[in-house]
Amino acid sequence: MNNESLVILVGGASSRMKKSLEHTDLDDKTKNAAQKLHKSLIPLGESGQPLLYYLIKNAVDANYKQVYLITSKENEGFKDLVGYESKNNKYQGVSVHFAIQHIPEGREKPLGTADALEQCLNQYPELKQTYFTVCNGDNLYSVGALDDLRKKRDVPNALISYGSSGLQFSEERLAKFALMDISPEGFLRGIIEKPDISKLDEYRDASGELRVSMNIFSFYGEAFYPYLKNCPIHPVRNEKELPEAVRNLVSENPQSVLCYPRSEHIPDLTKAEDIGRFRTG
Numbered sequence: 001m002n003n004e005s006l007v008i009l010v011g012g013a014s015s016r017m018k019k020s021l022e023h024t025d026l027d028d029k030t031k032n033a034a035q036k037l038h039k040s041l042i043p044l045g046e047s048g049q050p051l052l053y054y055l056i057k058n059a060v061d062a063n064y065k066q067v068y069l070i071t072s073k074e075n076e077g078f079k080d081l082v083g084y085e086s087k088n089n090k091y092q093g094v095s096v097h098f099a100i101q102h103i104p105e106g107r108e109k110p111l112g113t114a115d116a117l118e119q120c121l122n123q124y125p126e127l128k129q130t131y132f133t134v135c136n137g138d139n140l141y142s143v144g145a146l147d148d149l150r151k152k153r154d155v156p157n158a159l160i161s162y163g164s165s166g167l168q169f170s171e172e173r174l175a176k177f178a179l180m181d182i183s184p185e186g187f188l189r190g191i192i193e194k195p196d197i198s199k200l201d202e203y204r205d206a207s208g209e210l211r212v213s214m215n216i217f218s219f220y221g222e223a224f225y226p227y228l229k230n231c232p233i234h235p236v237r238n239e240k241e242l243p244e245a246v247r248n249l250v251s252e253n254p255q256s257v258l259c260y261p262r263s264e265h266i267p268d269l270t271k272a273e274d275i276g277r278f279r280t281g
Contacts, residue, residue: 001152003131003218004065008055010040010137011072011101011116039269040137041077044278051269051278052081053092054140060093062146064133067091068124070099070116099123112239113215118228121221128221131156134242135216140267148260149218156220157249158258159188164210166263171200178243179203180211180259188250188257191243211259214266215242223256224249 040052056067071078075098083089087097099120101110110116117134121127133149135141145160161180169177175197181190182205191213195203203210224245231245250257267278 001131001150003133003150004063005068005127005130005132006059006064006066006146007068007070007099007117007120007127007132007134008040008052008137009070009113009116009134009215010038010052010078011070011110037077038071038137041081042269042275044275050081051140051267052078052137055135055137056082056092056094056096058141058143059146061143062150064146064150065094067094067096068099068120068127068132069096069137070101070120072110073100073102075100097124110239112231112234112237113242114228114231114240114245117242118225118231118240121225121228128225131218131220133216133218136214138269139214139216141214141216142262142264142266144264145216145260145262148262149216151260153258155187155256155258156223157218157246157256158260159213159217159246161259161261162212162214162266163207163261163263164212166265167212167214168265169268171197174210174212175200178213178215180213182211182259183255185255186259187255188246188259189254190250191247193243209263211261213243217242217246 041050043050059067069078069082078098082091082096089096100123101116101119103110133146148160149158161182164174167174176194179192179195180188181192183189192203200210205211227245227249231240231248233240234244246257268274269278
């Protein structure tokens, strides 16, 4: 199996982060940066490097060779970090390419993460003919997790299944993520978005863990592309969402997504308070 490409979703507006800034005790310089930049570009810790720097560094250590950044048209901050060419920027030993998520006519906001990935595959058709990993740009996934998704497997798709105890998040925060229903054979059966916190115990596995999706997947492009293209628009959020495309995939192909279990904390930038707590280790 040849999976040397990592697609990173960094096109969001970071709205939750920006709304929470006034309630934190961050210094003015950091607050100003957080207001102006995508959250994956905010300088962090003593080094001042952004989360995206560390994420690409981990991808390099996991032997990825190509990185695709899905951004909006307003992506100067990303170019300042990785390079100003539309493709083949050399950064930390990998080639970094930009895919632009264009906003459809008649909309003010992008059409969601499934649409972002569909547009990326349309702009880089070579991804339709290979395996690739896709993840959020506001979580620092480990070298081990990124490497798991490069392992040889007998099914076209996979994702990481995180044990809730290792994530070190409160149950209130866990309820804002997506829980996973996994078969005894290790295949994904379903994704439960933002479950009712009073019903979390219903989703625990035999070991007592909640299995959490942190939106890091590996797909075979040709097999998954139709589910991106045909993903329905969410009736409330009015977007085509990647987890919904995955749900439709496993509904029609029950043993097509293999779950790799891991237990570890993931540094996460959802709210402004996460900036001060950020650690790379």
